[in-house]
Amino acid sequence: MCKKMMLITWAGLLLFVSAVHGFENKRREMVTRQIAGRDISDKATLDTMRSVPRHLFVPDSQQAYAYHDRPLPIGYGQTISQPYIVGYMTQIIGPKKGQRVLEIGTGSGYQAAVLAQIVDLVFSIEIIAPLADQARKIIEQLSYDNVRIKHGDGYYGWEEHAPFDAIVVTAAAEYIPPPLLAQLKPGGKMVIPVGSPFMTQQLMLVTKKGDDIITRALFPVRFVPFTRSDKQ
Numbered sequence: 663m664c665k666k667m668m669l670i671t672w673a674g675l676l677l678f679v680s681a682v683h684g685f686e687n688k689r690r691e692m693v694t695r696q697i698a699g700r701d702i703s704d705k706a707t708l709d710t711m712r713s714v715p716r717h718l719f720v721p722d723s724q725q726a727y728a729y730h731d732r733p734l735p736i737g738y739g740q741t742i743s744q745p746y747i748v749g750y751m752t753q754i755i756g757p758k759k760g761q762r763v764l765e766i767g768t769g770s771g772y773q774a775a776v777l778a779q780i781v782d783l784v785f786s787i788e789i790i791a792p793l794a795d796q797a798r799k800i801i802e803q804l805s806y807d808n809v810r811i812k813h814g815d816g817y818y819g820w821e822e823h824a825p826f827d828a829i830v831v832t833a834a835a836e837y838i839p840p841p842l843l844a845q846l847k848p849g850g851k852m853v854i855p856v857g858s859p860f861m862t863q864q865l866m867l868v869t870k871k872g873d874d875i876i877t878r879a880l881f882p883v884r885f886v887p888f889t890r891s892d893k894q
């Protein structure tokens with residue numbers, strides 16, 4: 663290799679390393695200020711959010727904002743949730759090794775990756791096919807081999823892999839889909855935004871105790887709407 667080529671290669675490598683380092687610093691700061699700095703204290707949740715490269719789950723045009731305190735557009739009119747909301751929804755289900763978790767609304771795949779670093783298996787359903795494909799690609803590239811992504815209507819859950827220790831719904835539904843309740847293990851927890859689309863909804867925690875369903879309203883949120891299709 664000639665001297666000039668070597669210089670260019672080194673300069674490229676240096677730029678790449680400093681960019682990666684920059685994102686890592688921003689990510690640490692995001693966790694310190696927006697997640698631990700608020701009311702998230704679960705160690706597993708904080709550790710996973712310190713490590714999952716959120717900037718790789720957003721379009722290139724949004725990378726600079728990946729660690730900001732807000733949701734971001736991911737295409738097809740959908741959004742990746744604000745980091746604090748991801749942290750909150752992760753902590754509240756009490757994620758642990760050995761569990762299998764169902765997510766409805768894969769979107770970018772970020773919430774699935776955050777869960778995948780803690781629990782044994784993550785099943786995630788996305789209703790918009792290109793988003794499901796895109797999320798599958800980045801999940802594969804980052805070698806999360808315990809995440810399964812399916813294109814379909816999450817209303818029906820994923821019967822074949824039920825029951826689940828926890829269910830995380832990341833689109834606002836008018837009511838809690840009965841198939842999801844049925845696929846929750848006794849003692850299992852579901853977190854779901856409930857309310858009218860395009861209005862403020864309530865984030866709800868649903869706990870299954872024997873045959874009883876206990877629901878608790880957590881706080882007002884704004885999520886993209888839970889839509890429906892014929893494809894299960």
Ligand code: SAH
Nearest residue numbers: 742767769770773788789816832833888889
């Ligand atoms: N968890 C995502 C957030 C995505 S926003 C992330 O980490 O990026 C919510 C997603 O739910 C959107 O991509 C939307 O297309 C999807 N969605 C809406 N209704 C759905 C349904 N019935 N089944 C599956 N996905 C649905």
